[in-house]
């Protein structure tokens with residue numbers, strides 16, 4: 001459990017910093033494109049695509065962190081104030097289902113990446129990079145998502161374990 | 169099989185399972201067993217849902233709002249408006265509304281203002297003897313006006329789903345947003361005046377001038393965004409980038425924002441957007457399956473067959489959105505209903521897409537304040553450490569105002585279509 | 593798909609009256625997706641195809657999904673290749689990303705007539721290579737092909753554009769695949785979606801669009817860009833119907849033949865009747881509506897027209913031909929008489 005928590009902390013730090021840097025790179029790229037269009041009349045279609053994909057990379061990678069803090073959007077007014085065994089069963093069910101769903105997403109998104117690789121898809125722009133590299137952000141993001149679900153499932157087994165992040 | 173899939177989605181949903189898990193699970197069942205498509209198709213649909221230039225405005229409008237909120241800029245905004253009108257009876261209530269509306273003109277979501285403006289102004293109001301329930305209700309209700317006042321995330325989502333120009337949609341929401349804002353001011357003014365709450369001495373013109381200068385950087389931002397979009401100088405996505413740049417530069421220049429705070433803002437933005445986008449791309453599976461099952465098509469024939477009059481039809485649509493708003497928030501309201509209803513509402517019944525977008529967005533505004541699922545209620549209750557019941561009690565008068573506003577917007581199309589038509 | 597029922601044991605003494613009615617032949621369901629809105633030329637083509645097929649056989653049922661409602665436009669080839677849908681209707685250049693030879697479909701001015709195009713399409717080094725590249729990506733292109741004469745027009749809000757230099761420095765809306773068009777004329781190509789184009793022209797974010805006159809009419813662009821300058825005529829060929837290869841190969845021969853036949857028929861109908869009618873209708877409408885305003889059609893000097901056509905073709909070739917195999921280039925040169 002302690003190892004998983006440590007890994008989780010490390011992953012969180014990595015994601016926070018790495019993705020924030022990506023977001024600001026995307027911001028600069030997008031701004032550069034606006035300025036070059038308005039002041040120099042140059043349009044670079046690849047810059048627009050790259051801007052989208054870097055932003056998406058940042059967002060996809062960080063999707064899993066909401067799991068760690070149980071922040072995913074949900075409708076829980078029916079079950080929020082329940083306690084006792086019903087609540088316990090429901091917690092087990094929810095976390096395991098989340099883990100299953102996220103592992104499922106890893107598998108099928110890897111399939112999509114492989115398929116795109118096999119098809120040899122390239123982007124339209126002047127800088128024709130392969131689409132599978134872009135789509136790779138999806139399975140990577142889902143791996144993190146699965147990891148944080150794994151952490152939550154482990155937490156079910158060790159409810160009193162220390163060093164766990166507080167739920168917001 | 170269709171029914172089974174829907175039962176899975178909505179059954180899990182009410183068990184409190186994260187929405188994205190509900191839609192991925194149920195959507196996969198529908199995709200594979202009902203539509204007969206390969207499983208990987210689910211991931212493919214999810215990925216393609218977000219690969220769009222216009223959607224990239226979402227994270228950057230959120231970031232711009234975060235930076236404005238983190239810096240002291242929102243404080244100078246409140247100070248300035250307070251110095252102008254804070255001395256009239258019930259003045260701080262009006263200051264709160266005007267501040268949230270101006271703040272709404274910088275960010276795309278309706279929740280950012282709860283913290284950014286509320287934290288500054290609610291303590292001041294309490295000091296002057298305003299009722300706590302009243303303050304909490306007012307901030308919860310008026311913060312959400314930000315989604316009607318451009319920029320607006322629901323409008324971006326609506327535009328990307330229906331291929332309606334987003335700049336026009338932004339303009340469509342402006343007048344309804346201001347109108348409802350004024351209605352809220354009147355309501356809060358009456359309440360304050362009857363209770364004789366909070367009067368503080370009027371500020372001198374010198375003080376007003378000083379606070380104006382301090383607030384100038386933040387007051388210029390709506391001018392930049394709205395002006396840029398209105399005159400067609402930049403697209404909504406470009407506007408979101410420029411707004412972010414502006415907020416960062418203004419914050420750094422006025423020393424109200426440190427580079428570290430900017431990084432923090434980026435981090436918070438990504439976490440918020442991550443949640444939004446994960447849900448958006450999961451819900452899209454549902455929309456596509458509905459298309460596949462020809463539900464929109466069937467609804468269209470149904471409505472054509474019924475031969476209802478437009479006022480009755482609008483009433484049905486409005487009641488539907490109010491009901492769904494009790495249980496759902498912006499993403500469900502847009503991504504689940506619009507793909508199904510757009511054809512019926514706009515093509516069959518001839519409602520202008522801008523008007524439909526405004527009806528839907530006012531529903532989003534209302535939804536944030538109606539229990540049991542209302543994001544602003546929980547946010548306010550958490551932020552000010554107040555029982556949820558108090559916030560709900562405080563919000564009820566304003567909820568009624570929002571509802572009246574929604575009815576007016578539904579039956580007066582010119583409110584939504586007039587301003588975009590001026591851009592012609 | 594339903595599992596095939598195991599062969600029944602031979603009925604020993606069943607009276608003939610109880611014999612089950614002959615099992616109906618298998619019904620093939622086709623999901624046919626397309627990007628266009630109902631009423632558009634290619635939307636009509638897809639609907640015509642469905643109508644023809646369903647008239648000829650009870651064994652095929654086609655469900656059409658217009659306006660990219662199941663997948664965004666740029667994901668449609670992927671949806672066909674992965675088998676999520678069986679068929680797709682679009683101009684062949686949509687497949688440029690996976691089959692670079694498909695880009696030959698948008699080299700304006702390269703093919704002068706069907707007599708040039710058809711032999712090329714039937715040559716193993718011409719159409720054969722296109723089909724092969726598509727097959728490698730898991731896609732079958734239906735054989736139906738036709739070349740249609742279409743006028744290409746520029747719209748512009750400020751003034752007519754009868755020469756190449758008159759385009760200089762203007763910002764034009766242009767889909768990414770057609771950007772060489774803008775580059776050839778020294779306009780600044782801006783890629784914005786069709787939905788945003790009207791507003792963009794109105795607010796002056798772009799000065800006009802590189803497009804055909806049907807769009808000017810159907811999208812009401814004439815309201816904001818009243819000058820229309822027309823170049824051409826241009827022959828653009830297209831293959832418009834695509835199928836998932838695995839699914840296609842699993843069909844019995846007679847079904848495949850029937851689909852190919854109907855595709856060809858629909859394609860010919862589209863070119864000879866639908867497209868021609870729409871073009872005429874659009875032209876008539878634009879001329880009538882804007883007669884007293886500024887609409888200008890066919891104001892281009894034939895010499896300028898030729899310069900325009902050469903410049904555009906050259907830029908398209910420069911952009912797309914480097915990705916073509918040598919034998920494909922040679923075949924294209926041979927049949928079109930065009931220097932590559």
Ligand code: NA
Pocket residue numbers: 271272273274275276277313314315316317318319320
């Ligand atoms: Na806003």
Ligand code: NA
Pocket residue numbers: 493494495496534535536537538539540541542543
């Ligand atoms: Na609600």
